[in-house]
Amino acid sequence: MRARTRTARRRVVVLAAVASLGAGLLAGCADDGNDDSNESSGGGGGKTTITLGLFGTAGFKESGLYKEYEKLHPNIHIEQTVVERNENYYPALINHLTTNSGLQDIQMVEVGNIAEVVQTQSDKLLDLSKYGKESDYLDWKWKQATTSGGQTIGVGTDVGPMAICYRTDLFKAAGLPTDREEVGKLWAGSWDKLVDVGKQYQKKAKGTTFLDSPGGLLQAILSSETERFYDSSGKVIYKTNPAVKSAFDLTAEAAEAGLVGNQTQFQPAWDTTIANSKFAAMSCPPWMLGYIKGKSKADAKGKWDVAQAPKSGNWGGSFLTVPKSGKNTEEAAKLAAWLTAPEQQAKLFAVQGSFPSTPAAYDSDAVKSAKNDMTGDAPIGTIFAEAAKNIPVQTIGPKDQIIQQGLTDNGVVLVTQGKSPKEAWDNAVKTIDNNLDQ
Amino acid sequence: MTTGHDTAAASPTKEGGAAPARPPAESAAEERRRARLSRRWQRDVRWSPYAFVSPFFLLFLAFGLFPLIYTGWASLHQVELTSPTDMNWVGFRNYTRIFDDDFFWNAAKNTLTIGIISTVPQLLMAMGLAHILNYKLRGSTFYRVAMLAPYATSIAAASLVFVLLFGRDYGMINWALNHVGIDNIDWQNDKWPSQIAVSSIVIWRWTGYNALIYLAAMQAIPQDLYESAALDGASRWQQFFHVTLPSLRPTILFTVVVSTIGASQLFGEPLLFDANKGASGGAQHQFQTLGLYLYEQGWVNQHLGRASAIAWTMFLILIVVGIVNYVISRRLRASS
Numbered sequence: 001m002r003a004r005t006r007t008a009r010r011r012v013v014v015l016a017a018v019a020s021l022g023a024g025l026l027a028g029c030a031d032d033g034n035d036d037s038n039e040s041s042g043g044g045g046g047k048t049t050i051t052l053g054l055f056g057t058a059g060f061k062e063s064g065l066y067k068e069y070e071k072l073h074p075n076i077h078i079e080q081t082v083v084e085r086n087e088n089y090y091p092a093l094i095n096h097l098t099t100n101s102g103l104q105d106i107q108m109v110e111v112g113n114i115a116e117v118v119q120t121q122s123d124k125l126l127d128l129s130k131y132g133k134e135s136d137y138l139d140w141k142w143k144q145a146t147t148s149g150g151q152t153i154g155v156g157t158d159v160g161p162m163a164i165c166y167r168t169d170l171f172k173a174a175g176l177p178t179d180r181e182e183v184g185k186l187w188a189g190s191w192d193k194l195v196d197v198g199k200q201y202q203k204k205a206k207g208t209t210f211l212d213s214p215g216g217l218l219q220a221i222l223s224s225e226t227e228r229f230y231d232s233s234g235k236v237i238y239k240t241n242p243a244v245k246s247a248f249d250l251t252a253e254a255a256e257a258g259l260v261g262n263q264t265q266f267q268p269a270w271d272t273t274i275a276n277s278k279f280a281a282m283s284c285p286p287w288m289l290g291y292i293k294g295k296s297k298a299d300a301k302g303k304w305d306v307a308q309a310p311k312s313g314n315w316g317g318s319f320l321t322v323p324k325s326g327k328n329t330e331e332a333a334k335l336a337a338w339l340t341a342p343e344q345q346a347k348l349f350a351v352q353g354s355f356p357s358t359p360a361a362y363d364s365d366a367v368k369s370a371k372n373d374m375t376g377d378a379p380i381g382t383i384f385a386e387a388a389k390n391i392p393v394q395t396i397g398p399k400d401q402i403i404q405q406g407l408t409d410n411g412v413v414l415v416t417q418g419k420s421p422k423e424a425w426d427n428a429v430k431t432i433d434n435n436l437d438q
Numbered sequence: 439m440t441t442g443h444d445t446a447a448a449s450p451t452k453e454g455g456a457a458p459a460r461p462p463a464e465s466a467a468e469e470r471r472r473a474r475l476s477r478r479w480q481r482d483v484r485w486s487p488y489a490f491v492s493p494f495f496l497l498f499l500a501f502g503l504f505p506l507i508y509t510g511w512a513s514l515h516q517v518e519l520t521s522p523t524d525m526n527w528v529g530f531r532n533y534t535r536i537f538d539d540d541f542f543w544n545a546a547k548n549t550l551t552i553g554i555i556s557t558v559p560q561l562l563m564a565m566g567l568a569h570i571l572n573y574k575l576r577g578s579t580f581y582r583v584a585m586l587a588p589y590a591t592s593i594a595a596a597s598l599v600f601v602l603l604f605g606r607d608y609g610m611i612n613w614a615l616n617h618v619g620i621d622n623i624d625w626q627n628d629k630w631p632s633q634i635a636v637s638s639i640v641i642w643r644w645t646g647y648n649a650l651i652y653l654a655a656m657q658a659i660p661q662d663l664y665e666s667a668a669l670d671g672a673s674r675w676q677q678f679f680h681v682t683l684p685s686l687r688p689t690i691l692f693t694v695v696v697s698t699i700g701a702s703q704l705f706g707e708p709l710l711f712d713a714n715k716g717a718s719g720g721a722q723h724q725f726q727t728l729g730l731y732l733y734e735q736g737w738v739n740q741h742l743g744r745a746s747a748i749a750w751t752m753f754l755i756l757i758v759v760g761i762v763n764y765v766i767s768r769r770l771r772a773s774s
Contacts (some may be wrong), residue, residue, distance in 0.1 A: 085715075087715060091519070091737050091738075094519055094520055094740070095519070098519070098520065098521060098522055098523075116520065120518075120520040120521060121520065264713060264714055266715075267713045267714070268601070268602060268605065268608075268713075269605050269606065269607050269608055269713070272607070272608050273607075402738070402739060405714075405716060409714045409716055409718065409721055410718060410721050410722070413721050414721055414722070417624070417627050417721075427721075427722060430540075431541075431718065431723075434539070434541055435734075435738075435739045436739070437741075437744075438516050438518060438741055438743070438744070
C-alpha cells in the first residue's frame with residue numbers, strides 16, 4: 001500500500017510538473033501587448049492605460065506631452081514602445097494589423113507607408129475625422145491618410161518641408177554668395193540651376209563636393225513633383241513618367257560631373273563626410289538639421305545656413321492611427337488628436353525639431369523664434385514654414401518606398417561608381433520591376 | 439466479469455515477465471484490485487513512451503511540419519503580406535517563373551561562391567589551428583576559449599564591426615592596405631571584394647568552432663599510432679598525413695556537412711553587411727544569397743507566394759545537396 005501511494009504521489013508530482021511546464025509554454029505564446037497593458041493598468045491604480053507604438057524619435061515623451069495630458073486627464077495613463085528603425089517597425093505593424101493582434105492603442109505610420117495602409121488596412125483602423133479638426137492640418141497631409149471612401153484613418157504628426165542647407169564658409173571660399181536670400185535666388189525655380197551652381201562650385205572645391213550624395217538630390221527633385229511613381233488612378237507609371245526620368249538623368253549628370261559625394265545617405269561613411277565637412281550643401285528637411293547636429297564636430301557650429309530649395313517638396317513625416325481592435329479606441333483617438341493639435345506640434349518642434357503639419361502652429365512663438373546650433377541665428381521656423389506652404393499635393397502610392405529605394409540604391413548610386421547613367425537606369429528598372437511583380 | 443479480469447490480469451504479467459508467483463489462496467477483492475492495477479500498469483507501459491516523446495512531436499507539428507506544408511500551399515498562390523488570408527490560385531507559376539528569374543539564379547550563384555570562399559579556407563585553417571593546439575602548449579585552455587569567442591559573439595554585432603573595418607573611405611582594412619601601396623578597394627560594391635568580405639565574417643566566426651571539433655577528434659587518436667609511426671621513421675608531416683588525417687575522416691565529413699548546410703542558409707552576414715540597410719545584397723545584388731532573396735521577396739516586397747516558392751525551391755536544392763553528400767560519404771567510407 002505504501003508503495004502504491006508513493007508511486008501515485010510521484011505521478012501527481014510528475015503530472016503537476018508537466019502541467020506547469022505546459023502552462024509555461026502556453027504563457028510564452030501569450031500576447032505580450034495584453035500583458036503589458038494589464039501590468040501597467042494595475043500600476044496605474046484603476047486608470048485607463050493608452051499605449052503607443054512608435055518608431056524613430058517621435059519625441060512625444062521627451063517634450064513632456066504625455067505628462068501634460070495625464071495632468072489634464074487624471075484617469076489616463078500613457079505608455080509607449082519605440083522601435084528604432086521604420087524598416088523593422090513597419091513589417092511587424094502590417095503583421096499585427098492583418099492578424100488583428102498585438103497592436104498598441106495608437107500606432108505611428110510613416111508617410112512612405114501611409115498609402116499602403118490606407119489602401120489595404122483601412123477596415124482595421126478607426127476613422128479619426130470626428131476627432132481631429134481637418135482645417136487644422138495641411139490639406140495634402142490630411143488627404144494622404146484619407147481613403148477613397150472618405151475615412152481619415154490617420155492624423156498627421158510632422159511634415160518635412162525641404163530646403164537646402166549649405167555651408168557658408170565653403171560657399172564663400174568657392175566665390176559664391178552666402179546670404180540665404182541671394183543663395184536661394186541662384187537656383188530659384190529650377191533644379192537644373194542648382195546643378196549649374198554646383199558646377200561653378202566644383203571648380204574651386206578643394207577636395208569637397210557640392211552635394212552630399214546622389215540619393216539626397218534625387219529625393220529632393222522627386223519630392224517636388226506632383227506626380228512621380230503612381231498616377232491618380234493608382235497605376236504604376238515611374239518608368240514612363242518623364243518627370244522621374246528627367247530627375248534621374250539630372251542626378252546622374254551631377255554624379256558624372258562629380259558634384260555629389262559617392263555616398264549613400266545614413267550610412268556610417270556618409271556620417272563621416274558630415275563630420276569632416278566633405279560637402280557644401282544638401283537637401284534638408286527640418287529633421288535633417290538635428291541629424292547634422294548629431295554627426296558634426298564642434299567647429300561646424302553656426303557655419304550652416306538654410307536657403308529655399310528650387311522647388312518645395314516634402315520629405316518625411318508621420319501619422320498616428322488608432323486600430324479598432326484596441327480596448328480604449330475612444331480615449332486613444334482623443335489622445336492622438338490632442339498630440340497632433342497645433343499647440344502640441346509647436347512644442348514638439350521647439351524640443352525635437354519635428355516640423356508641424358498644422359499651419360496654425362507656424363505663427364506661434366515656438367516656431368517663429370526657433371533656432372538651431374548649426375545654423376546660428378537663421379530663423380529656421382519661418383524659412384521652413386514658407387517651404388511648407390508651397391509643397392505640392394503629391395500623388396502617393398503603396399510601393400513608393402520600394403521604387404524610391406530602387407532608383408537610389410540600385411540606380412543613381414551606381415553612377416558615382418563609374419557606371420553609365422543608362423546602365424544604372426536599366427539596373428534600377430529591372431530591380432524595381434522584379435520587386436513590384438506579385 | 440471476474441474471469442475477464444483474470445485473463446486481462448494474467449497476460450501482462452507474462453509479457454512483463456517480472457511478476458512474482460503469487461500464493462493461490464487470496465480473497466476475491468484482492469484479486470480484483472491486482473487486476474485493476476495490472477491493467478493500469480499495462481496501459482502505462484504501452485502508452486507512456488508516446489506521451490514522453492509527444493512534446494517534441496507536437497512542437498514539431500506546430501512549428502515545423504505545419505509551416506512547411508502551409509508554405510507549400512501558399513507557394514501555389516498569389517499572396518501579399520498585407521492580406522495573408524486573401525489568396526489567388528496561380529498553380530505552379532511561382533515555380534516556373536523562377537527558371538527565368540535572373541535574381542534567383544544570381545543569388546544561387548552567390549550562395550555557391552560565397553559558400554566555397556568561406557568554407558574551404560575555414561576548414562583548412564581550423565585543421566591547422568587544431569594541429570597546433572594539439573601540441574603541449576602553456577595556457578592551452580586560454581587559446582581554446584579564445585578560439586571559441588567569435589562563435590559566442592552575436593552575428594549582428596560582429597557584422598556591424600566588419601562593415602566599419604571594410605569601409606571604402608574610412609575603413610581600417612583599406613587604411614592598412616594604403617600603407618603597403620594598394621589603392622582603396624570598394625569592399626561594398628565590387629563583386630569579388632564584397633563576397634570575400636562577407637566570407638571573412640563567416641570564416642572569423644566559425645573557424646574556432648571547427649578547430650575545437652577537430653582538436654577533440656585528434657585527442658581521441660591513440661598515441662601508439664604516432665609512436666609506431668615515429669619508430670618507422672615518419673616525419674611530423676608524414677605523421678599528420680598518414681595518421682592524423684585518416685583518423686579524422688568521419689569528423690571532417692561531419693564539419694563539411696554542417697558547413698554546407700550553414701553556407702546554403704547564409705543570411706545574417708550579407709543582410710547586415712549591406713550598408714544600404716536593404717535586403718538586395720548590394721546595389722547590383724552582388725552578394726545577395728538565396729536566404730536574403732527569400733527575405734527580400736517576403737518581407738520587404740511583401741510577396742508571400744513568391745517567397746514561399748523560393749523557400750521550397752531552396753528546400754529541394756538542399757535535399758539534392760544532401761543526397762550528393764550522402765553518396766560521397768558512403769563512397770569514402772567504403773574505400774577506407
